[in-house]
Amino acid sequence: MTVLATRPPTRPPVIELRGLARTYPGPPPVAALRPTDLVIAAGEYVAVTGPSGSGKSTLLHLLGLLDWPTAGCYLLDGADTSRMRDAERCALRGSRIGFVFQSFHLLPYRTAVENVQLAQLYNQTSRSGRARAAIEALRSVGLGHRLDALPTRLSGGESQRVAIARALVNRPSLLLCDEPTGNLDSANAATIMSLLGELNQAGFTVVVITHDRGVAARAGRTVSIMDGRLSEGGQRAVDYA
Amino acid sequence: MPDPRLAPAPGKSRMSARDASAEAIAGITQRPGRAVLTMLGTVLGVGAFVAVLGLTATSAGQISQQFSVLEQTTVTVQDNGPADDVAPPGVNPAIGFPADADAIADHVGGVTAAGVEWPVSLPTGATFTGSLALSAPSTQSTLLEAASPGAVTAMGLTMVSGAPITSYENDTAQHVALIGATTATELGISPARLADRPAVFVDGVAYTVVGVFSATARGGLSADSMIIPEKTALADFGNPEPGVGNQTEAVMLIATKVGAAKSVAAQIAAAELPTDPSRLVVTSPPSPQNLQSQVTGDLAGLFLVLAAISLLIGAVGIANTTLVAVLERTEEIGLRRALGARPRHIAAQFLSESTALGTLGGLLGTCIGVGVVVIFAATRDWTAILNPAYTLPSPLIGSIVGLLAGTYPALRAARTSPLAALRHF
Numbered sequence: 252m253t254v255l256a257t258r259p260p261t262r263p264p265v266i267e268l269r270g271l272a273r274t275y276p277g278p279p280p281v282a283a284l285r286p287t288d289l290v291i292a293a294g295e296y297v298a299v300t301g302p303s304g305s306g307k308s309t310l311l312h313l314l315g316l317l318d319w320p321t322a323g324c325y326l327l328d329g330a331d332t333s334r335m336r337d338a339e340r341c342a343l344r345g346s347r348i349g350f351v352f353q354s355f356h357l358l359p360y361r362t363a364v365e366n367v368q369l370a371q372l373y374n375q376t377s378r379s380g381r382a383r384a385a386i387e388a389l390r391s392v393g394l395g396h397r398l399d400a401l402p403t404r405l406s407g408g409e410s411q412r413v414a415i416a417r418a419l420v421n422r423p424s425l426l427l428c429d430e431p432t433g434n435l436d437s438a439n440a441a442t443i444m445s446l447l448g449e450l451n452q453a454g455f456t457v458v459v460i461t462h463d464r465g466v467a468a469r470a471g472r473t474v475s476i477m478d479g480r481l482s483e484g485g486q487r488a489v490d491y492a
Numbered sequence: 493m494p495d496p497r498l499a500p501a502p503g504k505s506r507m508s509a510r511d512a513s514a515e516a517i518a519g520i521t522q523r524p525g526r527a528v529l530t531m532l533g534t535v536l537g538v539g540a541f542v543a544v545l546g547l548t549a550t551s552a553g554q555i556s557q558q559f560s561v562l563e564q565t566t567v568t569v570q571d572n573g574p575a576d577d578v579a580p581p582g583v584n585p586a587i588g589f590p591a592d593a594d595a596i597a598d599h600v601g602g603v604t605a606a607g608v609e610w611p612v613s614l615p616t617g618a619t620f621t622g623s624l625a626l627s628a629p630s631t632q633s634t635l636l637e638a639a640s641p642g643a644v645t646a647m648g649l650t651m652v653s654g655a656p657i658t659s660y661e662n663d664t665a666q667h668v669a670l671i672g673a674t675t676a677t678e679l680g681i682s683p684a685r686l687a688d689r690p691a692v693f694v695d696g697v698a699y700t701v702v703g704v705f706s707a708t709a710r711g712g713l714s715a716d717s718m719i720i721p722e723k724t725a726l727a728d729f730g731n732p733e734p735g736v737g738n739q740t741e742a743v744m745l746i747a748t749k750v751g752a753a754k755s756v757a758a759q760i761a762a763a764e765l766p767t768d769p770s771r772l773v774v775t776s777p778p779s780p781q782n783l784q785s786q787v788t789g790d791l792a793g794l795f796l797v798l799a800a801i802s803l804l805i806g807a808v809g810i811a812n813t814t815l816v817a818v819l820e821r822t823e824e825i826g827l828r829r830a831l832g833a834r835p836r837h838i839a840a841q842f843l844s845e846s847t848a849l850g851t852l853g854g855l856l857g858t859c860i861g862v863g864v865v866v867i868f869a870a871t872r873d874w875t876a877i878l879n880p881a882y883t884l885p886s887p888l889i890g891s892i893v894g895l896l897a898g899t900y901p902a903l904r905a906a907r908t909s910p911l912a913a914l915r916h917f
Contacts, residue, residue: 312911315830317829317830317910317911317914318911337834337835338504338505338834339504341504341505341829341832341833341834342504342505342832344830344831344832345505345831345832345833346832350830350831352914356823356826356827356914358824358827360518360522361518369827369828369831370831370832372507372511372515372828372831372833373505373506373507373828373831373832373833373834373837374505374506374832375506417831
C-alpha cells in the first residue's frame with residue numbers, strides 16, 4: 252500500500268458543530284445529543300468513544316447528514332448544512348463524506364470494482380471516469396488484484412478494504428467510520444487500522460466511532476460521549492471497553 | 493491513493509437515465525429466476541392479447557376469403573319486367589330473357605355456367621305428394637322452382653344422390669325433378685332408392701325424382717324445395733306471374749371464373765337483351781361479411797377481457813414481488829442514500845426495474861402470441877394476419893403494467909429512512 256504524502260491546503264474546519272442537538276420526540280422525548288460544540292480541523296484523526304446508548308450513533312447520523320438536528324448548526328467545510336435543502340445534503344453526503352460501516356454493506360451481486368463505482372453513481376462522474384477512479388481506489392487499498400471478485404469470495408478484511416476504497420473514491424473531506432473493525436479478527440483489524448492511519452497521513456480527515464480502546468488509541472484525538480454529552484479525552488472510554 | 497483536496501461544491505445529486513436503466517437491468521439479472529416468475533403474468537396477458545387479435549384477424553380473414561371467392565364468382569341478373577310490372581290476372585308477362593339465354597351467356601367470356609330460374613306459381617292449396625311411401629305423405633310447404641340446366645349447374649348443388657337435370661330433359665320438357673333433402677324426408681322419399689324411380693305428384697301431375705340435393709352454393713335455394721326443368725315449368729304452369737303471391741320475375745344466375753364477375757356483369761345485359769338492356773338489372777348478392785365480423789367481434793371481446801384479467805394478475809405479481817424486493821433490499825436502499833442518492837433516485841431505480849420487467853414480459857408475450865398465431869395458421873394452411881398497428885406496440889402494454897405496478901413499491905422505497913435502513917450496524 253502506497254500513500255501519497257499530499258497535504259491539503261489551508262481551509263476551514265471540516266466539522267464545526269455549534270450547539271448541535273438532537274431530541275427524539277418520543278413519548279417520552281429523549282435528548283440523544285445535548286447541545287454540543289465541536290471543531291474538527293482538516294487532517295485530524297478523531298476517535299469518538301462511548302458505551303451503547305450514549306449517543307454515538309446519533310452523532311454519527313448527524314455528522315453523516317443522515318439525520319436532521321433539532322437545534323444548533325453543523326458546518327461541513329464551512330457550509331451550514333442545517334440551512335440546506337435535502338437535495339443539497341444528499342449531494343454533499345455523496346461527495347464530501349465517505350462512510351465505512353461495521354458490516355461493510357457491499358452489494359453481494361456486484362464485483363469489488365462495481366461496488367466502489369456505486370459511490371460515484373449519483374455525482375455525475377462519467378462512466379469511464381468511474382471505472383478509472385474505482386480501480387485506482389482499490390489499488391490504493393492493496394486490492395488491485397481483486398477487482399472482479401464478488402464480495403462472497405472476499406475475506407472480512409478484504410471486504411472492509413473494498414468498503415474503504417468506496418468511501419475514498421470521491422476524495423471526500425471526511426471519512427466517517429462506524430466501528431470499522433467490529434466484524435474483523437485482530438490481524439485484519441490491525442491492517443484496517445494502519446490503512447486508516449495511512450489515509451490520515453495522506454491528508455484525509457478521519458472520524459472513527461468506536462468502543463474499542465485499541466482503535467481509539469490510534470487516533471490523534473479522542474472525544475468521549477456519555478448520556479448525549481461530549482467531552483474531550485478518552486479516559487472514560489477505558490471503563491466500558 | 494486519491495488525495496483529499498477539496499472538490500468543488502456539489503449542486504444536487506444526479507443520476508442519468510442510462511445509469512438508471514443499467515441499475516434496473518443489473519437488479520433483474522441478479523435474480524433471473526425470480527424475474528422470470530414475476531414476468532409470467534405479463535407474458536400471459538400480453539401473449540393472450542396478441543394471440544386473440546391475431547387469431548381473430550386470421551380466422552376472419554380466412555372466412556371472408558371464402559365468402560369473397562363465392563361473391564367474386566356470382567352475378568345475378570334480375571328481369572325488371574316492362575314498365576307496368578304487374579300483369580293482369582291470368583296473363584303472364586313474357587320472360588325478359590331470350591329462349592336461348594343459357595347459350596348466349598355461355599358465350600360471354602369468363603362465364604362457367606349460367607341459366608334462368610324462377611319460382612313457379614302454383615294454385616292455392618297445391619300439394620306435393622310422394623309416390624313411394626304407403627301412407628303417401630304430402631306437404632304444401634315445398635317451394636317449386638323452375639330452372640334451366642345452366643342455372644342448376646350455376647347453383648352448385650351438393651348432391652346427396654342422383655344427378656342434376658340434363659339439357660335433354662329440359663329441351664324435351666320431361667317430367668323430372670330434383671328435390672331438396674328436406675322435401676325428400678317430408679315426402680318419405682329415400683335418396684338411396686332413386687333407382688326405383690320415385691315420383692312427386694304436384695296437384696296430381698307426376699315428376700320423376702332424378703336427384704336429391706342438400707345445399708346450394710349460389711342462388712340461396714334451400715333444401716325444402718323442388719326444381720323442375722324450365723321448359724317443363726313453362727309447359728305445365730306458364731310464365732312466372734310477378735305480383736301474385738310471392739312471385740318474382742325470372743332471374744339469371746351466373747357462375748363466373750375468379751376475377752371475371754366484373755366483366756361478365758358489364759356485358760351480360762347487352763348480350764342477353766340487346767334491344768332493351770336496361771330491363772335487366774345486374775346485381776351481386778349482399779356480403780355476409782358484416783354479420784361474420786360481428787360474431788367474431790363478440791368472441792374477440794370475450795378473449796380480450798380474459799387477456800385483461802391476466803394482465804391484472806401480472807400487474808399484481810410485479811407489484812407484490814417489487815414490494816418484497818423493496819423490503820429485502822432495505823440495507824441496499826440505506827447504502828445508496830448514504831452514497832448520495834435522493835429519494836427520487838431510489839424510486840426511479842425500483843420503477844425502472846418493474847418497468848423493465850414489464851417490458852421484458854411484454855416482449856416475450858408478444859413473441860409467444862405471434863408464434864401461436866403463426867403456428868395455428870400454418871397447421872390449417874391459412875394465412876396468418878397480424879396487424880402491425882396492434883402487434884408492434886404490444887410490448888408497451890407490458891411496460892405500462894410494470895410502470896403502474898411498480899409505483900407503490902417505488903414510493904415505499906423512496907420513503908425508507910436511510911437511518912432505518914442502516915440501523916443494523
